[in-house]
Amino acid sequence: MSLKNIVSLMAVSVMGVFLTAAPSAAQEFSSILKATSEYMQADSSEDTSELSGRILQLLALMTILSIAPGLLVLMTSFTRFIIVFSMLRSAMGLNQTPPNMVLTSLAMFMTFFVMQPVFEDAWTGGLEPLLQDSITEEQAMENISKPFKAFMFANTREKDMQLFRDMAEADPEEAINLETVGWRELIPAFVISELRRAFTIGFLIFLPFIVIDLVVASVLMSAGMMMLPPIMISLPFKVIFFVLVDGWYMLVGSLVESYSPMYGG
Structure with missing residues (x-):
């Protein structure tokens, strides 16, 4: 898990404690919780796209290595x-x-x-x-x-x-x-x-x-x-x-x- 995800989870946990202890503060922290959730989703999409790129690069490398002997000979x-x-x-x-x-x-x-x-x-x-x-x-x-x-x-x-x-x-x-x-x-x-x-x-x-x-x-x-x-x-x-x-x-x-x-x- 990345540092951004850890910080975001800590922020959500702290807000959850405050909401449990003081229900009257729910309205005040609702906007913060929503912003944190959107931030986590954006970070997750970036990680997914980066992972997809790495997988494609790995597949391309494996393909090149598999045909390398033939290329060397021909x-x-x-x-x-x-x-x-x-x-x-x-x-x-x-x-x-x-x-x-x-x-x-x-x-x-x-x-x-x-x-x-x-x-x-x-x-x-x-x-x-x-x-x-x-x-x-x-x-x-x-x-x-x-x-x-x-x-x-x-x-x-x-x-x-x-x-x-x-x-x-x-x-x-x-x-x-x-x-x-x-x-x-x-x-x-x-x-x-x-x-x-x-x-x-x-x-x-x-x-x-x-x-x-x-x-x-x-x-x-x-x-x-x-x-x-x-x-x-x-x-x-x-x-x-x-x-x-x-x-x-x-x-x-x-x-x-x-x-x-x-x-x-």
């Missing part, structure tokens, strides 16, 4: 990173090394590194002014979405964008730019563009390891060791090859630098 660089790391592990023949948690965490922190300018623009332009009550929720949503839209548009092929614009029956004579493209076409076009780039990088990663497998298999067959699985011999060579060429440095650096011209849009 609207950032996370998709490209995790697919490339998974294909690297398959190319080397390592089943659970590095573990999924390590690869996912590395991809997530690389995503934060690449997307930091986008997050900063979204914070300074939308979220921070909203918390300071300087802009409305609609303006905040627009300002928050603009950096993400610019980042996705800069990393989406025009061919993929045109595909979804045609399926959405957009005006074919309308120029494709950041203002004319909607989220309906942009998100799926960005996802398939990221998948294409990730599979292209994965194919290039597979090539040297396939060569090592072919060389080892040929040597074993020529030596008559056909019953020996080639993977047992080629796996150490693939691991030492990746270490000698400083593979993690080259791979992670190349992935991050593929976004560096935009630096998050």
Whole structure:
């Protein structure tokens, strides 16, 4: 109970004592009692409206948290990173090394590194002014979405964008730019563009390891060791090859630098 309600209840109690002790004073205190009752009702309505606003904010926060994993995967660089790391592990023949948690965490922190300018623009332009009550929720949503839209548009092929614009029956004579493209076409076009780039990088990663497998298999067959699985011999060579060429440095650096011209849009 708020301080205003406590003070009001105390005032009503004191007036009730006086009215009981002196019935002749009822007419004198009736106006005070009426004013106190109206004050309590006004305060209660203010508390109710404030509580309703808090509940709506809590529901909005829970909704955002529930779709946050999907947004992280579809609207950032996370998709490209995790697919490339998974294909690297398959190319080397390592089943659970590095573990999924390590690869996912590395991809997530690389995503934060690449997307930091986008997050900063979204914070300074939308979220921070909203918390300071300087802009409305609609303006905040627009300002928050603009950096993400610019980042996705800069990393989406025009061919993929045109595909979804045609399926959405957009005006074919309308120029494709950041203002004319909607989220309906942009998100799926960005996802398939990221998948294409990730599979292209994965194919290039597979090539040297396939060569090592072919060389080892040929040597074993020529030596008559056909019953020996080639993977047992080629796996150490693939691991030492990746270490000698400083593979993690080259791979992670190349992935991050593929976004560096935009630096998050």
